[in-house]
Structure formats: C-alpha cells, structure tokens
Amino acid sequence: MANGSSRPLSPHLQVYRWQWTMALSILHRATGIALTVGTLLLAWWLIAAAAGPAAFARAQGFIGSGLGMLMLFGWTFALYYHLCAGIRHLVWDAGYGFELQYAQRGAYIVIGAAVGLTIMSWIIGLAVW
Amino acid sequence: MANDTAKQLRNPLQKARGLGSAKHGAEHWWGQRLTSLALIPLTLWFVLGVIGHLGADHAAFQAWMRSPVTAAMMILTVAVTFHHAASGMQVVYEDYLHVEWQKLAADIVTKFLCYGLAAACIVSVLKLSFGA
Numbered sequence: 001m002a003n004g005s006s007r008p009l010s011p012h013l014q015v016y017r018w019q020w021t022m023a024l025s026i027l028h029r030a031t032g033i034a035l036t037v038g039t040l041l042l043a044w045w046l047i048a049a050a051a052g053p054a055a056f057a058r059a060q061g062f063i064g065s066g067l068g069m070l071m072l073f074g075w076t077f078a079l080y081y082h083l084c085a086g087i088r089h090l091v092w093d094a095g096y097g098f099e100l101q102y103a104q105r106g107a108y109i110v111i112g113a114a115v116g117l118t119i120m121s122w123i124i125g126l127a128v129w
Numbered sequence: 130m131a132n133d134t135a136k137q138l139r140n141p142l143q144k145a146r147g148l149g150s151a152k153h154g155a156e157h158w159w160g161q162r163l164t165s166l167a168l169i170p171l172t173l174w175f176v177l178g179v180i181g182h183l184g185a186d187h188a189a190f191q192a193w194m195r196s197p198v199t200a201a202m203m204i205l206t207v208a209v210t211f212h213h214a215a216s217g218m219q220v221v222y223e224d225y226l227h228v229e230w231q232k233l234a235a236d237i238v239t240k241f242l243c244y245g246l247a248a249a250c251i252v253s254v255l256k257l258s259f260g261a
Binding site for chain 1: 162165166168169172176180181183184185186187188190191194203207210211214217218221239243246249250252253254256257260
C-alpha cells in the first residue's frame with residue numbers, strides 16, 4: 001500500500017478478518033458511549049426522587065413501561081459488559097493475559113459473564129418487582 | 130524542516146524540551162484506571178440497590194437514601210461515574226474528531242454536562258437524605 005512516504009502502512013479496518021477480540025474491543029467503546037448517554041436516566045431517577053412523590057412516580061412509571069424496560073435491559077447488558085470487559089482491560093494493564101489463547105479465552109469469559117449476569121439480574125429483578 | 134535546523138546553531142533537542150508530556154502524560158490514563166477500579170464495587174452495589182428498589186414508592190426510596198451509607202455510596206457512584214464517562218468520551222473525541230474546534234467543543238459540552246448532572250444528582254441525594 002502506498003502512502004507516499006515508503007513507510008509500511010497497517011491494513012485498513014475493512015480488510016481485517018472479523019474476530020472475537022476485535023468485536024469485543026469495539027463493543028467496549030460502544031457500550032461506554034451508550035452508558036454515558038444512559039447516565040441521563042440515572043440523573044432523571046435521582047432528580048425526580050428529590051423533586052417529590054409525583055415526579056418520582058412518573059420516573060418509576062416510565063422505567064416500568066415497555067419502552068422503559070427495554071431501555072433498562074439494554075442498560076443492564078451495557079453496564080455488565082463494560083464492567084467485565086473493563087476488568088479484562090485492567091488485567092492487561094497489569095501486564096497479564098496478552099498471549100493469543102488467553103486473549104481469546106478472556107473474550108469468551110467476558111461475553112459469557114455479561115450475558116449471564118444480565119439474565120440473572122433480570123430474573124431476580126422481575127421476581128422482586 | 131531539515132534545512133531549517135541545519136542553519137541554526139541551536140540544538141534540535143533544545144526546541145523539543147518542554148514540549149512533551151512533562152511527566153504528566155499518564156495523568157489522564159491513570160485517572161481512567163483509578164475510576165474504573167473504584168467503579169467495580171460501586172457498580173455492583175448500585176445494581177443490587179436498584180434491584181432492591183424496583184417499583185418502590187417515594188417513601189421507600191427516601192427511606193433508603195436516609196441511610197448515611199446509602200447516601201455516601203450513591204454520591205461516590207454518581208461522582209466517579211460522571212468523571213469516568215467524561216474522560217472516556219474525551220478519548221473517543223480525540224480518536225474520531227480531527228478538526229480541532231469540533232474536538233474542543235465536543236469535549237467542553239460533554240464535561241459541562243457531566244459535571245452539571247453530577248452536581249444535580251449529588252444535591253438530589255443530599256436533599257433526600259437530609260430533607261423533610
């Protein structure tokens with residue numbers, strides 16, 4: 001690939017073979033952005049509670065609605081995924097787990113844990129709701 | 130550039146000095162790690178607390194916030210979460226926005242919003258905790 005400077009250029013995103021480790025990396029950033037937007041829901045919940053019973057009932061009513069529960073479900077998965085993948089990143093930052101087989105295994109663990117924790121939380125959540 | 134330096138007596142190192150991170154380059158990176166570490170227990174506490182108060186009425190929610198431990202944990206969760214979100218979004222902007230003013234504008238708006246919302250959330254918790 002020519003870049004005008006005769007220096008090697010890494011291949012562009014489009015020509016990479018899709019793999020788990022790469023998908024997880026992208027998903028970590030995507031869930032981070034989603035959770036940043038999701039903080040609006042957290043802020044609404046707390047501010048509504050401080051505003052009084054009527055405002056809090058409205059917020060709780062929205063969270064209990066179909067759309068609210070769908071958003072909360074996505075929020076739960078994003079939170080657990082970002083939490084698990086974040087721990088994996090901290091392990092890397094400490095200098096461990098860079099070998100290919102560990103990176104691959106870590107990816108499966110993160111996905112499994114995020115899905116498992118999401119389902120478990122919703123089973124418990126719906127039972128006590 | 131090469132010709133430029135050849136004409137000058139000053140060593141190129143002299144020009145480069147002080148332009149680097151000046152030993153503070155890791156501050157943002159470290160801040161992200163520190164907040165993510167703190168958010169592991171805070172997030173787990175928060176999720177359990179939310180599950181325990183799904184569909185709760187106002188009185189029950191306020192009773193929860195009246196506990197000093199709850200109020201302190203919620204304030205920590207909110208403060209660290211918004212700080213973590215703001216510094217994470219900054220990296221996203223730095224990676225994808227290549228026009229300087231757009232990058233700056235996005236970062237300023239995000240930080241103002243994040244710290245504004247954090248303040249509103251903390252005041253809300255305090256009001257519930259200490260208010261009538």
